[in-house]
Amino acid sequence: MRSTAGPALPDMGPDAAPPDPHSLPVDVVAERLRVDPHAGLSEEEAERRLRRFGPNLLAARRPVSDLALILRQFASTVVALLAAAMALSLLFGEWQQAAAIAAVLVINAAIGFFTERQAIRSMEALRRLGARSARVRRHGHSRRLPAEQLVPGDVVLLEAGDVVPADMRCSEAAGLRIDESALTGESSPVEKGIAPNVVEAPLPDRSAMLFKGSHVVHGGGEGVVTGTGLATEVGRITQLVETAERGETPLERQLALLSRQLVWLMLALAAVITVVGIASGRPAVLMVETSIALAVAAIPEGLPIVAALALARGMLRMARRNALVENLPAVETLGSTTLVMTDKTGTLTENRMEVERILTPSGEFSVDHRRAVILKDGATIDPVADPQLVKALLVGVLCSNAEYDSHARSGTGDPMEVALLRAGGIAGLNRDEQISAFPEVAEHPFDTATKRMATVHRSGNGHFAAVKGAPEEVLASADRIGIRADPLDDAGRARWLRQVDRLAAEGLRVLAVAVLPETGPEARVSGGLVFLGLVAFRDPPRHDIPDAVAALRGAGIRVVMATGDHPSTALGISRAVGIAEEGAAVTRGAELPCLEGATAAERRAVSRGAVFARVSPEQKLELIDLFQESGEVVAMIGDGVNDAPALTKADIGIAMGERGTEVAREAADMVLLDDAFSTIVQAVREGRIIFDNIRRFSTYLLSCNLAEVLVVGGAVFVGLPLPLMPLQILFLNLVTDVFPAFALAAGEGEGDVLARPPRPPKEAILTPTQWRIMAVYGAAIAASALFALVMAARWLGLAAGETTTVSFLTVALAQLWHVFNMRSRGTGPWRNAVIGNRFVWWALALCLALILAAVHVPVLAAALQLAPIGAQGWALAVGCSLLPLVGAHFWLGRTGRALPRWGAGARELARE
Numbered sequence: 001m002r003s004t005a006g007p008a009l010p011d012m013g014p015d016a017a018p019p020d021p022h023s024l025p026v027d028v029v030a031e032r033l034r035v036d037p038h039a040g041l042s043e044e045e046a047e048r049r050l051r052r053f054g055p056n057l058l059a060a061r062r063p064v065s066d067l068a069l070i071l072r073q074f075a076s077t078v079v080a081l082l083a084a085a086m087a088l089s090l091l092f093g094e095w096q097q098a099a100a101i102a103a104v105l106v107i108n109a110a111i112g113f114f115t116e117r118q119a120i121r122s123m124e125a126l127r128r129l130g131a132r133s134a135r136v137r138r139h140g141h142s143r144r145l146p147a148e149q150l151v152p153g154d155v156v157l158l159e160a161g162d163v164v165p166a167d168m169r170c171s172e173a174a175g176l177r178i179d180e181s182a183l184t185g186e187s188s189p190v191e192k193g194i195a196p197n198v199v200e201a202p203l204p205d206r207s208a209m210l211f212k213g214s215h216v217v218h219g220g221g222e223g224v225v226t227g228t229g230l231a232t233e234v235g236r237i238t239q240l241v242e243t244a245e246r247g248e249t250p251l252e253r254q255l256a257l258l259s260r261q262l263v264w265l266m267l268a269l270a271a272v273i274t275v276v277g278i279a280s281g282r283p284a285v286l287m288v289e290t291s292i293a294l295a296v297a298a299i300p301e302g303l304p305i306v307a308a309l310a311l312a313r314g315m316l317r318m319a320r321r322n323a324l325v326e327n328l329p330a331v332e333t334l335g336s337t338t339l340v341m342t343d344k345t346g347t348l349t350e351n352r353m354e355v356e357r358i359l360t361p362s363g364e365f366s367v368d369h370r371r372a373v374i375l376k377d378g379a380t381i382d383p384v385a386d387p388q389l390v391k392a393l394l395v396g397v398l399c400s401n402a403e404y405d406s407h408a409r410s411g412t413g414d415p416m417e418v419a420l421l422r423a424g425g426i427a428g429l430n431r432d433e434q435i436s437a438f439p440e441v442a443e444h445p446f447d448t449a450t451k452r453m454a455t456v457h458r459s460g461n462g463h464f465a466a467v468k469g470a471p472e473e474v475l476a477s478a479d480r481i482g483i484r485a486d487p488l489d490d491a492g493r494a495r496w497l498r499q500v501d502r503l504a505a506e507g508l509r510v511l512a513v514a515v516l517p518e519t520g521p522e523a524r525v526s527g528g529l530v531f532l533g534l535v536a537f538r539d540p541p542r543h544d545i546p547d548a549v550a551a552l553r554g555a556g557i558r559v560v561m562a563t564g565d566h567p568s569t570a571l572g573i574s575r576a577v578g579i580a581e582e583g584a585a586v587t588r589g590a591e592l593p594c595l596e597g598a599t600a601a602e603r604r605a606v607s608r609g610a611v612f613a614r615v616s617p618e619q620k621l622e623l624i625d626l627f628q629e630s631g632e633v634v635a636m637i638g639d640g641v642n643d644a645p646a647l648t649k650a651d652i653g654i655a656m657g658e659r660g661t662e663v664a665r666e667a668a669d670m671v672l673l674d675d676a677f678s679t680i681v682q683a684v685r686e687g688r689i690i691f692d693n694i695r696r697f698s699t700y701l702l703s704c705n706l707a708e709v710l711v712v713g714g715a716v717f718v719g720l721p722l723p724l725m726p727l728q729i730l731f732l733n734l735v736t737d738v739f740p741a742f743a744l745a746a747g748e749g750e751g752d753v754l755a756r757p758p759r760p761p762k763e764a765i766l767t768p769t770q771w772r773i774m775a776v777y778g779a780a781i782a783a784s785a786l787f788a789l790v791m792a793a794r795w796l797g798l799a800a801g802e803t804t805t806v807s808f809l810t811v812a813l814a815q816l817w818h819v820f821n822m823r824s825r826g827t828g829p830w831r832n833a834v835i836g837n838r839f840v841w842w843a844l845a846l847c848l849a850l851i852l853a854a855v856h857v858p859v860l861a862a863a864l865q866l867a868p869i870g871a872q873g874w875a876l877a878v879g880c881s882l883l884p885l886v887g888a889h890f891w892l893g894r895t896g897r898a899l900p901r902w903g904a905g906a907r908e909l910a911r912e
């Protein structure tokens with residue numbers, strides 16, 4: 001680090017950026033910030049500054065306070081209803097009932113509070129996982145750091161796809177273009193450079209500054225951090241307060257709507273029961289109380305809360321499996337995904353490239369990396385003796401942004417460029433030495449449209465450009481070949497293209513190298529190239545891809561490859577991993593523009609393809625359109641800066657955590673933290689499980705509520721004594737429904753979730769099958785409780801309070817057993833997701849203990865109007881409570897044929 005101290009700035013203290021850094025030369029800004037841009041800060045100094053300036057955050061993340069969370073629990077229709085019920089109870093002088101309703105209120109709020117708190121904490125944990133990073137130079141070395149840790153004076157390295165992590169004075173720029181629309185509203189990218197601007201230049205005209213939150217869309221560069229956190233332009237203009245709050249997902253909204261609708265249905269039913277009860281001569285007060293209790297009990301206020309928990313827990317499970325969901329609704333969409341569109345390089349392949357073959361006009365060479373030698377016709381050669389080979393390798397070493405450490409045998413940057421540096425090293429070409437000999441004066445960064453990259457170098461008094469890129473593009477711009485610059489005609493180009501095909505057919509990734517000799521420093525690399533040869537890289541498929549592709553197929557999901565690479569390479573890899581079958585054809589990007597005018601049949605034909613090669617990011621957008629048009633729900637994997645629109649357009653955009661650009665991550669709904677394609681399979685699995693669980697507990701909770709309404713309603717209509725007392729209804733609602741529902745929400749799913757087709761995306765949470773099941777179970781529980789009530793009086797001759805205890809216990813126990821009806825079709829009664837869910841067993845044990853306490857602890861028994869019923873009474877209650885389960889067993893058959901497959905779509909059910 002340079003130790004020259006700049007003049008102290010009294011208003012800002014030492015180490016702070018000077019005012020108006022855009023108007024000062026870079027070295028003045030760097031000097032004031034006491035940093036050498038070539039070395040960066042030292043770690044100790046950075047740490048000191050971090051303490052002084054604080055983390056680089058726009059606002060301290062304000063977690064939702066516990067108090068705010070508690071208060072939020074009391075702001076709902078259900079609470080208002082409960083309060084009204086309490087007021088009515090007080091009006092009737094029913095102190096016990098009023099106290100019980102107060103208890104319901106408190107317990108309900110407590111459950112809501114703890115559930116929501118857990119959901120929020122899970123979200124916070126997820127957010128920490130999703131922290132952004134920046135490439136920084138410190139102590140002379142570049143490394144990745146969490147962007148939060150940047151301090152004024154840090155030197156940040158930027159490349160296309162990065163999000164600018166702090167305000168910076170640009171200190172190096174190569175074709176650097178920045179999208180500042182988030183800051184200035186200007187939609188077209190602006191060019192950045194190091195020349196100072198006039199002091200009064202407005203924000204959009206400060207071409208020497210890079211602003212936090214903007215995106216690098218093209219080129220690369222470096223900058224010295226001048227402001228972090230709130231001391232940045234975006235920090236100044238926004239008062240963005242990030243809390244840990246999150247929006248509702250469509251699924252949660254659907255559940256909330258369902259609960260609200262059911263509130264009115266239940267209130268109407270309660271009113272009918274009251275009127276009929278009073279009309280048939282029952283005490284009016286008792287009937288009003290019963291209706292209040294019924295209304296309170298039957299309202300499914302737990303649904304949205306439990307759904308939030310199920311989502312949060314599921315997302316945490318997904319994150320543990322390296323799938324970080326950035327956008328909640330994606331969880332639901334995952335379950336209905338029908339097509340995954342993936343690129344190739346780095347997603348399906350290892351992205352640990354090695355140069356395997358080099359073809360120059362002087363012959364074909366292969367590289368033995370283990371021995372670090374180059375071979376020709378099987379024999380080791382001295383590469384330096386072949387000037388054609390040396391020149392081809394030199395272009396690969398010069399035209400690069402990567403770094404390679406030959407001692408550590410590792411590098412940073414684009415793996416293909418690292419591989420070129422490694423191969424160059426074998427021929428004695430060290431990048432630092434070559435750059436000293438041929439200093440780089442300009443760079444034309446890689447562009448997906450031209451598919452090539454070029455760097456301009458000084459050589460003696462002149463300049464030349466080193467070019468590398470897709471062979472067909474480079475060859476098309478070349479008219480000479482080799483170090484003697486012999487003429488290259490169409491026949492020659494065709495011969496080389498055949499070589500490209502031959503290498504690509506082996507699954508190799510092929511790149512062409514060329515030079516533009518005797519050019520100026522401002523070289524335009526569009527034609528007149530001298531072609532030097534081909535470099536072929538081995539980038540083998542990851543070993544877990546074939547299984548992952550097969551698993552997705554098994555789950556009814558199509559996998560399609562859309563790559564920027566050569567068709568033969570694409571086909572080779574896609575065959576190896578099982579995406580393309582024998583004899584499958586490749587669709588080339590060049591064939592896609594005709595889609596606009598294509599007939600519906602032609603479009604459909606294209607949409608059936610599995611391998612698309614040499615497609616540009618814009619064409620990926622077109623492809624998504626095509627797939628969506630044919631009814632697919634598309635998940636797209638992308639990592640480049642240009643992939644952002646397609647990631648947004650896809651139903652689920654998936655970005656890579658390690659390799660992907662920050663821009664892609666921002667556009668994506670989900671990030672694969674380990675960059676592994678197979679993680680998608682896990683994500684789909686978890687997504688389906690979450691949805692299944694939400695369906696499962698909704699069906700459970702609603703059928704329990706329905707049972708309570710039906711048992712009371714049924715008794716009133718047929719003229720039986722009330723089978724449940726008001727407080728008993730409240731107790732059931734708090735105990736027997738809630739805990740098993742939570743347990744179902746936390747379930748880890750069935751083994752076969754991936755063996756079924758995706759769920760139709762528009763399908764409601766509760767399908768007709770689910771409603772039918774709820775009606776049947778609700779009625780069965782109600783009927784067995786009424787049967788128990790009658791038997792208790794007739795057979796056992798129990799008194800009024802005792803018969804009610806029997807019917808209460810029957811409902812309570814039947815609801816507990818009812819949880820076992822939540823297994824899925826195709827699973828046996830003894831081996832299924834419910835039996836295997838340890839939370840269910842805990843919930844049952846807890847509920848049983850609470851029920852026993854209700855009957856045997858005198859204070860509770862008195863409050864709940866429960867009486868001792870003796871062994872016979874218990875036998876009757878237990879026996880009758882088992883009837884719905886046993887009945888269901890016969891109705892459903894061993895394999896549960898009438899049960900829903902929780903995740904299965906209506907279409908599939910109809911088909912069966």
Ligand code: ATP
Binds near residue numbers: 343345346417566
């Ligand atoms: P995928 O789309 O599967 O990631 P890809 O990396 O081949 O594959 P692109 O990044 O669009 O796709 O690249 C298209 C082509 O451009 C490559 O096949 C290669 O020939 C060329 N290319 C890629 N990166 C560079 C680079 N850094 N310099 C020069 N040429 C490159």
